[in-house]
Amino acid sequence: MARSSRIQGLRDLSVEARRKAVAESAGVDPASIAAFAPEQGLATGAADHMIENVVGILGIPLGVGTNFVVNGHDVLVPMATEEASVVAAASNAAKIARIHGGFHTSSTAPIMQAQVQLVGVTDPEAGRVRLLEARDELIALADAQDEKLVEFGGGVRDIAVRLVPSRAGTYVVAHLQVDVRDAMGANAVNTMAEAVAARAAEIAGGRSLLRILTNKADLRLSRARAVFDAEALGGEAVVDDIVHAAALAEADPYRAATHNKGIMNGISAVVLATGNDTRAVESGAHSHAISAAGQYTSLSRFEKDADGNVVGTLELPMPVGLVGGATKVHPVARAAVSLLGVRTASELAEIITAVGLAQNFAAVRALATEGIQRGHMSLHARNIATTVGATADEVPAVVARLLADRKVRADHAEQVLAELRARA
Numbered sequence: 001m002a003r004s005s006r007i008q009g010l011r012d013l014s015v016e017a018r019r020k021a022v023a024e025s026a027g028v029d030p031a032s033i034a035a036f037a038p039e040q041g042l043a044t045g046a047a048d049h050m051i052e053n054v055v056g057i058l059g060i061p062l063g064v065g066t067n068f069v070v071n072g073h074d075v076l077v078p079m080a081t082e083e084a085s086v087v088a089a090a091s092n093a094a095k096i097a098r099i100h101g102g103f104h105t106s107s108t109a110p111i112m113q114a115q116v117q118l119v120g121v122t123d124p125e126a127g128r129v130r131l132l133e134a135r136d137e138l139i140a141l142a143d144a145q146d147e148k149l150v151e152f153g154g155g156v157r158d159i160a161v162r163l164v165p166s167r168a169g170t171y172v173v174a175h176l177q178v179d180v181r182d183a184m185g186a187n188a189v190n191t192m193a194e195a196v197a198a199r200a201a202e203i204a205g206g207r208s209l210l211r212i213l214t215n216k217a218d219l220r221l222s223r224a225r226a227v228f229d230a231e232a233l234g235g236e237a238v239v240d241d242i243v244h245a246a247a248l249a250e251a252d253p254y255r256a257a258t259h260n261k262g263i264m265n266g267i268s269a270v271v272l273a274t275g276n277d278t279r280a281v282e283s284g285a286h287s288h289a290i291s292a293a294g295q296y297t298s299l300s301r302f303e304k305d306a307d308g309n310v311v312g313t314l315e316l317p318m319p320v321g322l323v324g325g326a327t328k329v330h331p332v333a334r335a336a337v338s339l340l341g342v343r344t345a346s347e348l349a350e351i352i353t354a355v356g357l358a359q360n361f362a363a364v365r366a367l368a369t370e371g372i373q374r375g376h377m378s379l380h381a382r383n384i385a386t387t388v389g390a391t392a393d394e395v396p397a398v399v400a401r402l403l404a405d406r407k408v409r410a411d412h413a414e415q416v417l418a419e420l421r422a423r424a
């Protein structure tokens with residue numbers, strides 16, 4: 001964990017100087033984050049071993065979220081994103097949360113589930129019960145596939161069996177519930193599912209078909225909570241409007257989709273920076289955003305607490321790991337993990353959830369007050385200036401004019417740039 005996540009004036013430094021300041025504040029050896037420099041990042045040869053038909057490497061900006069305190073520890077958060085204002089917004093909300101001690105987090109055990117679909121079982125109810133009778137045998141068979149995981153304290157914790165009626169018949173679906181410790185766990189549980197499928201089919205009296213994890217990782221939940229000070233937000237009326245904004249997201253799927261996208265702005269950025277599977281986390285999150293009444297809803301809640309402050313909470317599946325996937329292979333992901341200073345996948349999951357809550361709060365606060373354009377567009381204006389060909393020296397002047405004219409548009413940027421050059 002960082003010595004301090006408050007770094008004054010970080011935005012005003014050069015990229016190289018920021019790396020130095022971040023390493024210093026994090027208390028890590030600058031060499032451990034040297035891979036953040038593009039020339040020391042992912043090499044073509046390594047990329048060629050990661051996926052197929054490699055023709056190049058896509059660069060995505062990597063920023064650092066500042067001001068985070070998670071469970072009493074300062075933490076500097078690596079965030080990979082192409083979207084302007086995401087890193088600033090997360091840092092902004094984390095700064096407000098600091099007033100009341102930052103983020104408090106918790107999580108369940110890292111349990112992932114694999115499904116084994118059994119087809120053609122003539123007596124599905126009895127098949128379900130036969131499988132449960134064979135629980136210990138199936139667990140032993142699955143555990144034998146990954147002795148190392150068991151050695152680390154993981155392994156199958158239980159078996160659940162569901163009956164799923166469908167238009168093509170009723171399937172018996174066995175779930176292996178596996179503690180995957182510090183892995184994301186997909187490969188680990190898929191191996192187990194394939195290994196037990198034939199025996200499960202024999203016991204149930206059918207044939208096995210799909211043997212794959214579920215990304216609805218609802219036994220692997222991570223939670224974050226933070227209090228946002230009423231006075232720092234601008235008073236009671238702002239607090240009430242933030243609660244109204246959150247209430248609309250709870251009640252209306254059209255708003256919930258955008259509200260949750262705001263949460264994922266932060267979550268996906270850290271998931272990507274640490275080499276984890278963004279699609280797995282995204283599908284888990286959206287599958288969790290269904291209310292008891294079956295309606296798509298918001299993943300977070302904002303309430304007014306007894307002191308009149310906003311208290312925000314977020315709970316969602318967070319299947320991320322430190323040992324598999326790209327996390328160990330990608331040098332930038334390794335550096336990101338070292339900057340975070342986390343030792344377990346659960347610690348990583350909880351920090352990611354805190355960032356999701358911060359990100360969400362910053363956006364909702366902006367929407368409930370001045371609107372999204374002022375803060376977001378003032379940062380997005382730099383993109384527009386670059387798009388129309390402004391050089392690094394020209395960007396500040398072009399941005400200043402776009403904001404002053406309240407026209408953050410490419411056509412106007414072209415005109416402003418032409419004027420600047422004509423005057424030079």
Ligand SMILES: CC(C)(COP(=O)([O-])OP(=O)([O-])OC[C@H]1O[C@@H](n2cnc3c(N)ncnc32)[C@H](O)[C@@H]1OP(=O)([O-])[O-])[C@@H](O)C(=O)NCCC(=O)NCCSC(=O)C[C@@](C)(O)CC(=O)[O-]
Pocket residue numbers: 007008009011066067083084085086087088089090091092093095258259260261262263265359360362363364366367372374375376379
């Ligand atoms: C953009 C801000 C932060 C400006 O907010 P501000 O109040 O003008 O910022 P400030 O200059 O007073 O700085 C406050 C803190 O923000 C951070 N900060 C501020 N600027 C920078 C910067 N350039 N570089 C780095 N950090 C920055 C920084 O931490 C700073 O404190 P410090 O640590 O310096 O003492 C604010 O307006 C904000 O939070 N807006 C929300 C923006 C947002 O959510 N963007 C995401 C993209 S929009 C979207 O996709 C999601 C959405 C909106 O649709 C979701 C939804 O609908 O719910």
Ligand SMILES: NC(=O)C1=CN([C@@H]2O[C@H](COP(=O)(O)OP(=O)(O)OC[C@H]3O[C@@H](n4cnc5c(N)ncnc54)[C@H](OP(=O)(O)O)[C@@H]3O)[C@@H](O)[C@H]2O)C=CC1
Pocket residue numbers: 146147148149152154180181182183184185186187188189190213215277280321323324325326
């Ligand atoms: N639907 C989905 O989401 C799918 C995702 N994937 C991909 O699967 C990958 C993740 O799978 P995952 O199983 O995590 O990766 P790995 O198989 O690479 O890593 C897990 C393995 O690491 C070993 N290990 C070493 N130390 C530990 C520890 N402390 N805790 C736990 N395990 C440890 C274990 O045994 P051992 O050393 O014996 O291997 C374990 O099985 C991602 O790349 C993801 O994109 C794949 C298929 C589907």
